[in-house]
Amino acid sequence: MTFTDLFENDDMKLINLLPQDGAVYYHGKILDTTTADIYLAKCRGELSWEHDRAFIYGKEIVTKRKVAWYADEPVSYTYSGYTKMASAWPGFLQEIKQVVESNCGEVFNSCLCNFYSSGTEGMSWHSDAEKDLIANGAIAALSLGGERKFSFKHKKTGKSVSLNLEHGSLLIMKGTTQQNWLHSLPKTKKDREPRVSLTFRQMR
Ligand SMILES: O=C(O)CCC(=O)C(=O)O
Numbered sequence: 044m045t046f047t048d049l050f051e052n053d054d055m056k057l058i059n060l061l062p063q064d065g066a067v068y069y070h071g072k073i074l075d076t077t078t079a080d081i082y083l084a085k086c087r088g089e090l091s092w093e094h095d096r097a098f099i100y101g102k103e104i105v106t107k108r109k110v111a112w113y114a115d116e117p118v119s120y121t122y123s124g125y126t127k128m129a130s131a132w133p134g135f136l137q138e139i140k141q142v143v144e145s146n147c148g149e150v151f152n153s154c155l156c157n158f159y160s161s162g163t164e165g166m167s168w169h170s171d172a173e174k175d176l177i178a179n180g181a182i183a184a185l186s187l188g189g190e191r192k193f194s195f196k197h198k199k200t201g202k203s204v205s206l207n208l209e210h211g212s213l214l215i216m217k218g219t220t221q222q223n224w225l226h227s228l229p230k231t232k233k234d235r236e237p238r239v240s241l242t243f244r245q246m247r
């Protein structure tokens with residue numbers, strides 16, 4: 044990496060956590076604890092949470108994790124064999140979107156929200172490269188609540204990279220990350236507070 048690579052991106056002065064074939068930037072806590080606490084309570088109380096449904100190897104499964112989805116337009120989004128409709132942005136979520144955008148220099152038009160009630164809920168290895176998303180678009184994940192480990196695994200080499208996602212922190216995945224790397228939120232038997240992740244995305 045050259046000096047200009049380090050400074051000529053919107054994730055200024057942050058180091059790419061991936062050694063090759065993608066770009067992941069951890070901005071750390073972008074919200075103070077009080078603000079993050081308020082947003083967590085609003086997300087838990089005011090978003091329309093539903094269990095997610097997916098088709099895995101031809102079988103329908105209903106996830107323990109809950110999701111809610113918001114977008115600029117009442118667009119549909121297809122993943123894991125299901126098509127879902129987005130709702131209009133609640134005011135506070137749009138406020139969070141602006142904070143996220145100003146921190147990473149990207150603009151987003153949708154948000155998939157995840158709710159994990161404890162460490163026994165997680166998300167298995169996957170990449171987010173559905174055809175409804177702009178190819179190589181950025182995904183910004185704002186974490187609220189219980190701190191959790193997050194992992195990346197290279198699709199060819201199997202090399203892995205992990206980090207902890209703190210309350211009020213921002214993680215950006217961009218470039219060819221989704222083409223070349225899987226990511227997961229591993230389940231854990233350790234006690235973990237409930238967690239919300241707000242994953243801002245760029246839909247076509
Ligand atoms: O919960 C997270 O931090 C990430 C979730 C995720 O990978 C996704 O929504 O696609």
Ligand SMILES: [Fe+2]
Pocket residue numbers: 169170171226
């Ligand atoms: Fe993902």
